[in-house]
Amino acid sequence: MAKSTKARLEKTYHQLLKQHGLQLPDEPPDKRDIMAQLMTEAKQNADGHYLKALFSSDMLERFMRYDRLLQSVLDKASREIETDIKQSGLSSEDPVVFVGEFPIGEFNAGVKPVSGGALILFNTGLAMFLYAAVQILVWFMVSVARKQSKYSLEDIVSALTEQVLAYLRFPTRLTTFRSLPFQGGAEQLLGAVAMESCCKFVLTHEYAHVIAGHLTSPRIVIRTAVGDLELMAKRRQQELEADALAIQIMRKSLEREKLRGHTFAASLAAGPLIFFALDELVSRARKELFGTPKTSFHSHPPSSERSAFVRSLLKQNGGDRLLELGDIYVSWLSAMTEHVIRLIRLRQQL
Numbered sequence: 001m002a003k004s005t006k007a008r009l010e011k012t013y014h015q016l017l018k019q020h021g022l023q024l025p026d027e028p029p030d031k032r033d034i035m036a037q038l039m040t041e042a043k044q045n046a047d048g049h050y051l052k053a054l055f056s057s058d059m060l061e062r063f064m065r066y067d068r069l070l071q072s073v074l075d076k077a078s079r080e081i082e083t084d085i086k087q088s089g090l091s092s093e094d095p096v097v098f099v100g101e102f103p104i105g106e107f108n109a110g111v112k113p114v115s116g117g118a119l120i121l122f123n124t125g126l127a128m129f130l131y132a133a134v135q136i137l138v139w140f141m142v143s144v145a146r147k148q149s150k151y152s153l154e155d156i157v158s159a160l161t162e163q164v165l166a167y168l169r170f171p172t173r174l175t176t177f178r179s180l181p182f183q184g185g186a187e188q189l190l191g192a193v194a195m196e197s198c199c200k201f202v203l204t205h206e207y208a209h210v211i212a213g214h215l216t217s218p219r220i221v222i223r224t225a226v227g228d229l230e231l232m233a234k235r236r237q238q239e240l241e242a243d244a245l246a247i248q249i250m251r252k253s254l255e256r257e258k259l260r261g262h263t264f265a266a267s268l269a270a271g272p273l274i275f276f277a278l279d280e281l282v283s284r285a286r287k288e289l290f291g292t293p294k295t296s297f298h299s300h301p302p303s304s305e306r307s308a309f310v311r312s313l314l315k316q317n318g319g320d321r322l323l324e325l326g327d328i329y330v331s332w333l334s335a336m337t338e339h340v341i342r343l344i345r346l347r348q349q350l
């Protein structure tokens, strides 16, 4: 897409933020120090090939270069997705899209048709929850594997429960990632990689809606903390269609990652599986708290159904081996989910 078109859409995006009285949340002022510290610690703790390979990746450098962390993840993912769409011949034209962080707390992303294109809005709340939950998950896995940790498993489960409860009770409040109890080391990098894979899948799904022509769907008005937001309404069938198309788009990225090494491809494939497992966790916790079984995503089929569908498509592409890492994350996450739900129930009884 021409640079001027992107710039025009970016302007529309900033106008939209202004209309809703929204400001992007402040980044921690000492971000560079945190990143530098993280890199040193991670290098000291690295023992596996996978971790060593990660340190040579551009992730930390990119984070240091960018003013905004989430936007750096979104920009990188959208560049790759647009390349994938072009290379796979799925659309004759470039999608006329700008992807931007939308600073509200909800666990969601959506497409907003605007004049001359579309905005894909990625809620800050979704990114923050994914980041926190995946970090805690990695800490849990590593602590069990090492049989020793600075934190007990109870501490780790209760940290995840806090994140879930904070999100469900105060969906409009944006907390910074520094409020996480566990920081640093190789775990944080592993978590960041998994979180980027989740974000990339969510974005690819939204791009798929755009290139599948779902933009002509009727609009729906979503009530948010910052006023009503008109988005495109998506039917159940369109959701599964977008998931299928997203996996088709992802094939190109998977091929590229395979050239770097199997673990890179497996990390990318883990994204949708982790994402759906977290959506399931949030839905179950919401049901415990408020008794409403609806999923986080308006009009989307249940995450278990979408997960099974996407898993079968990925398996057709890369077999069981491609899914190994994602399956490990998901089985740990299901174990943690049971603990979290039990803890929420206990607290409700008090």
Ligand SMILES: [Zn+2]
Pocket: 205, 209, 234, 239, 242, 300
């Ligand atoms: Zn969708």
